[in-house]
Amino acid sequence: MSEQFEPKIVAFVCNWCTYAGADLAGTSRTKYATNVSIIRFPCTGRIDFMLLMKAFENGADGIIVSGCHPNDCHYTSGNFHARRRWIVFRSLLDFMGFDTDRITFSWVSAAEGTKWAGLVNEVTEKIREKGPFTEFKKLDYSILEKIENDVVTE
């Protein structure tokens, strides 16, 4: 029997809404996939795109980015700024051929423990179907392979 692939999911969440929502899911004893590692940020506005790139570089197969619903930001406008950045960032990644399905953006409020649990389950299932992010992970090895092949043919 082949072992089921367990994806590594990294969740970048804001302190005030999604983190509290995830906390609510925990205290309500809602069961959800254990594949997710939550990283807490002060605000979605603080979630730099480079952090997402670094997560992929360090072996993440999928990413969740989540924060307060529009108009609910603790700092009034952090999520609005973040939203603009995500719109262009996602489009840029798509233009470079990066698999944008591996990054899920969401709004989860402090009261939406069930939504959070559902989201994590859904993303885990989606990434499990997609399999490991080898497309990205093999990048640095593909050039070595090329060199090796060249050496062999010579």
Add this chain to the structure above:
Amino acid sequence: MTSLQNKVTELFENGTINLLIGFKEAIHKLPVPCFIDNVSQVEQLIFTPSCKGNLSVYLLKTEVKQAKKVGILANVATLRAIVQLVSENQLGDIEKTVITLDAKGELVVFATMDELEAYVQANFPDLSEEDKKLLDQLNAMSRTERWQYWTEQFTACVKCYACRAVCPMCYCSSCTVEGNQPQWIKVSSETTGNLEWHTMRAMHLGGRCINCGECGRICPVGIPVHMLTVKMNQDIEAEFGAKTGFSVKNGYALNSFKPGDKEQFIK
């Protein structure tokens, strides 16, 4: 002496400028930038439609800023860069005299920033045919084909950072790639690190890049890096209606927001 050389001599003699950034005779077919600080050097100056370089990048150098009264030869892309730099409050302490060639090949000297801005708006540059073709080609590809294309391009990158050096909008005194605590981007040239560098460069320039295409032109291994920011500018213009280098009152699209910004992908 050409009309340009006469004009520049006049500007030096009446004390309007004490440094001119211009072009001199070509080496390997490309006119090279030159810096002129007295009348005796004026003879080497040329200004033809083949002078495609964006000299506004030099306006931000300390040595040039010290000259205070600076003249610059500018094509339309450079004019647009100057408008963008003014909107970002980067040229505050320089008295600049901008000289351009209009469509008929006549010299135009701008007396005020308003004149320059009006000229840019009337002659707003479009993407070159070459860039349009490449953009269509890339947009027509499937996602995996694009991934293949860009990763192959980025594998060739040697991280010389020429794209950064040539860019008038890349003026941070300390760049993220130079920081090493944390080391955001690997120093060595490997595909993932190169991909990160180009993503970061594009993101930091999105909504600020003025599409002069210098970064792609200067790349020693021929990566069309400018396509990334061209694409971002298109998106930003379509989504948020912001045009870079169009007005000195331009805001930065990614530094502002509208509660009604639309997207389809946030669950």
